[in-house]
Amino acid sequence: MTDWKENGVRVIPGDQLDPNTAQTPGMERAAAINFARVGAQKIWAGTVRIDANAKTGAHHHGELESVIYVLKGRARMRWGERLEYVAEAGPGDFIFVPPFVPHQEINASTDEPLECVVVRSDNEAVVVNLDIEPVEKPEQVAWVDPIHKPPAN
Secondary structure, eight states, X not given: OOOHHHHSOOOOOGGGXXXXXXXXXTOEEEEEESHHHHOOXXXXXXXXXXXXXXXXXXXXXXXXXXXXXXXXXXXXXXXXXXXXXXXXXXXXXXXXXXXXXXXXXXXXXXXXXXXXEEEESSSSOOOEEOOOOOSSOOOOOOOOSSSSOOXXX
């Protein structure tokens, strides 16, 4: 007979997540559900936090499918060979990332963190960080109108 007390439902308190998981520059991942923590065989789940006005490095998750649920903030997703495609998601929105898709998460907010829940289709986090030259280069854009004059060169 199965011992359901030891092999049943597990509750992982939100303040006991494990930051010892695969990371990408610009974000903080923490594992809640994986093989090591609860014996999960087919899924990985955890949280992601990106500071205001910050972005991650380009990466993909190998053969894994990922689902991102936005809790707080505004997520701007870029994807493609040169991160040439873009879409945004806000609180309550779900984002699906197929296997091997190069992507980058950007916090579109300048004053609040982006907080998300992530679920992946295997019991361990796979992260392949990429060295991609993005199509969108950072550029300082001055606000110019009849009141705001162009900056002096």
